[in-house]
Amino acid sequence: MSLLELDHVAVRYGAGRHALTAVDDVSLAVEAGTSIGIVGESGSGKSTLARAIVQLVPTASGRITLDGRDVTGARGSAVRHIRDRVQMVFQDPFASLNPRRTVGATLAEAVGLNDRRASGGGDRQARVTELLELVRLDPAARYRYPNEFSGGQIQRVAIARALAAGPRLLILDEVTSALDVSVQAAILNLLRDLRERLGLTYLCISHDLSVIGYLCQSAVVMYLGQLVEAVPCADLFSAPRHPYSRSLLDSVPQVRGERIRATASGDVPNPRFPPPGCRYHPRCAVGPLAQPGREACLQRDPHQDDGRAASLNGGPVTGPGSGAVGGRFAACHFPLGAP
Ligand SMILES: Nc1ncnc2c1ncn2[C@@H]1O[C@H](COP(=O)(O)OP(=O)(O)O)[C@@H](O)[C@H]1O
Ligand code: SF4
Ligand SMILES: [Mg+2]
Numbered sequence: 250m251s252l253l254e255l256d257h258v259a260v261r262y263g264a265g266r267h268a269l270t271a272v273d274d275v276s277l278a279v280e281a282g283t284s285i286g287i288v289g290e291s292g293s294g295k296s297t298l299a300r301a302i303v304q305l306v307p308t309a310s311g312r313i314t315l316d317g318r319d320v321t322g323a324r325g326s327a328v329r330h331i332r333d334r335v336q337m338v339f340q341d342p343f344a345s346l347n348p349r350r351t352v353g354a355t356l357a358e359a360v361g362l363n364d365r366r367a368s369g370g371g372d373r374q375a376r377v378t379e380l381l382e383l384v385r386l387d388p389a390a391r392y393r394y395p396n397e398f399s400g401g402q403i404q405r406v407a408i409a410r411a412l413a414a415g416p417r418l419l420i421l422d423e424v425t426s427a428l429d430v431s432v433q434a435a436i437l438n439l440l441r442d443l444r445e446r447l448g449l450t451y452l453c454i455s456h457d458l459s460v461i462g463y464l465c466q467s468a469v470v471m472y473l474g475q476l477v478e479a480v481p482c483a484d485l486f487s488a489p490r491h492p493y494s495r496s497l498l499d500s501v502p503q504v505r506g507e508r509i510r511a512t513a514s515g516d517v518p519n520p521r522f523p524p525p526g527c528r529y530h531p532r533c534a535v536g537p538l539a540q541p542g543r544e545a546c547l548q549r550d551p552h553q554d555d556g557r558a559a560s561l562n563g564g565p566v567t568g569p570g571s572g573a574v575g576g577r578f579a580a581c582h583f584p585l586g587a588p
């Protein structure tokens with residue numbers, strides 16, 4: 250049983266003519282103890298998918314299962330079930346912390362909410378010390394207010410607050426994107442260390458491919474709300490199968506140590522009116538605009554063609570949009586490297 254399973258999940262914003270499907274038919278299995286990256290350009294639906302997992306936005310269809318329990322549309326005790334197991338850390342920690350509370354008060358509150366064993370004040374203070382030490386901050390940091398910290402330090406506080414719940418899964422949404430490059434490395438090191446020490450599972454969202462390469466064993470690539478490739482990271486960097494993944498990798502020269510930002514050539518279409526057939530076809534370097542005769546790309550969405558996608562790619566693929574990363578998956582009629 251996977252720690253987290255998404256089964257054909259869709260999330261919509263708005264209604265009628267203005268409806269936008271931000272996440273479209275995404276299936277993904279996250280095994281305990283693994284780290285999966287979610288990559289894609291800005292607007293591809295990464296944050297929406299994360300918010301749907303923790304029920305910050307409702308799903309329009311599909312099912313979310315956590316530790317074997319269906320938590321789709323969770324209310325009451327099911328929300329508790331989620332918050333006990335899944336916590337999110339965001340790009341801007343200042344926005345998610347109360348500027349009028351000391352860090353110690355914020356952490357003590359998180360401990361009280363989440364750890365029913367830490368009932369007394371002494372217990373809570375001991376746990377606050379433990380949390381600050383876990384993220385390598387001086388325990389005296391508890392007396393300070395958020396605006397007295399640097400960006401990197403306050404991100405450590407946000408990570409400590411997420412850990413107060415004793416989660417099994419941390420969703421990291423662009424957690425280093427707002428930080429200086431030198432500070433990013435320290436936070437990434439800390440996250441890798443915490444994963445080993447606490448046996449955590451990570452779902453790591455980033456448009457910076459070097460972050461994904463550093464933290465994750467495997468990745469899923471999203472384009473206009475759809476999951477287009479699921480792949481071990483080593484293969485993503487050396488031999489991606491989906492032309493969009495290839496374009497993301499090609500967009501920036503890969504100098505050692507340089508940040509690799511996820512952008513592809515061409516303009517992103519209006520997500521309210523995705524192109525017919527394969528959504529990527531207007532930008533695809535090996536699609537029908539570059540190679541006449543590839544009408545299949547105009548006529549059929551590869552996601553609705555799971556039998557063909559599976560057989561083209563080999564491996565135990567479980568369905569369209571499948572992120573069961575053990576078997577590679579690419580939602581493409583003509584995947585790169587296919588015979
Ligand atoms: N609250 C919202 N209301 C309406 N549209 C939204 C909202 N949040 C995000 N979107 C739209 O949903 C799509 C996916 O956004 P998002 O999940 O933030 O993507 P990413 O995290 O990959 O940048 C985008 O087209 C974005 O404009
Ligand atoms: S299905 Fe066609 S247009 Fe879409 S990514 Fe594959 S080759 Fe390109
Ligand atoms: Mg985002």
